Amino acid sequence: MDSSASASASPTAAAAADADRYTYSPRLRWQPEVEEYFAAAYGRDRFARISEALAHPSCYSCIRVNTLKSSTDAVMHKLMNLVDQNGLCGGINGLEIGQQNGGEQAHEGNSVVHKCPYSGLDNVLFVQGSGPHALHYDSQPDQSIKEVIVSRKCAESVLRGAQVYIPGVLACSSHVEKGDKVAVSVAIEQPAEDGGWTVGITRGTVLQGLQSDAHHEERKGLYIGQGITAMSRSGIFRVPHGVAVEMTERVYKLPSFNVCYVPIHATNFERCEISSLAITFIADFFRRSIHYK
Template sequence: MDASERYCFNPVLKWNPQVEAYFVSAYGAEHFALISQALTRPSCYSCIRVNTLKSATDAVIDKLRALLGEKFHGLANGSSNSRRENGRDSGDHGGAVLGSSGDTVDPLKESLDSGLVSRCQIPGLEYVVLVRGSGPHNIDYGLNPDKPLKEVIVSRKCAESVLRGAQVYVPGVMACSAYVEKGDAVAVSVAVERPVPGGGWAIDVTRGTVLQGAQT
């Protein structure tokens, strides 16, 4: 496999044939293809549940905005206000339609439009804080034919957390390139389970596998 194809984020969702046939008949082939593609991308926002016994929702929002920085907060509010000039939202939400068209108000959509960090407007969920994300972004891996890329392969569960912004910790690492040193930039790949002849699912590597690498 070419390095440019290996080190990229272009996952394909594989369904059980019977399940796929059912959904295609229900949604249509084109709509179901869009659903399958959307499911390979992380959500454009994160939800945080506030323990209102210890802190108020607004206090948590203020702390998050302070952590994220006034610059990002200002950009989010500015883009939100510009979309509201005509009383309609014309912004791009990464291709996902969160609300219905027309004059029907979608509380979740309204929440996301209110800024980078906002309180959920759905009745009964006022203790939920929404944090808007961004992407997908193109990643430059700095591929060099004369210098193999250093790589760390992680478990699927670890990779799912990475897509949500988490760091990689030792328990999630399945394999690693040789000669990786502290401070090195590495590509993070995921070991996805595959069907095995005896039944069930498994990955092709065991914990502690050393990948091919070049000494630095």
């Protein structure tokens, strides 16, 4: 009776451990003296909220319009038209976009693309995303989840809507073929003996799905999504560039402006009309100011 009870409890414990592992719950690590200084300045609770916010990406992307070449309204309309032309009128990378009834008011009321509401920033557009989302990393019975480990810089881009490109891949499970579904985790730099920081993973490392894998414990709670491999494991580490994993499920859903980049030239939508298609200090500053003010 005892053996059967322990056997039934074992899968439950394993499932709970997997549920805790395959999440995105990063923690910001401060130098002790810096942490004490800010905790004293802001208070423990408020500084804890600030640290948590800094460990997650903004849910906004920012477009700064070059008003010497075009108006903010014109860029907003062209951007929405490009979304429609690419068959993404129902959403960008899974994000819902409100129905357009034509005219400026329809765009301003849009749930995804809208103007910056602050005076003096009339040339700024915000594109809103969503997250964090809880994902389910399913595996086959008696098989570990196939996985790809990426660098921190690669992960930051993926969290902003990019795909996983080959230079950012550090390690991959064995027997991964083109079209396989893989989980994507992040290798964070760890303190080195010389006082610096290092990733500690040799590019091309093979993952076996065991606790002896590289950074097994360190990657707990650092899974940013899952996707479909664009090539086999051998191909990923043989060619110098290209897409390694096409993301299908993301912890943070934000639009990647790559879907609009090619049609920009096809419609004579000059590159100079948009001087920045990336997250900026403005979006993060206002997000944190509103949240903690």
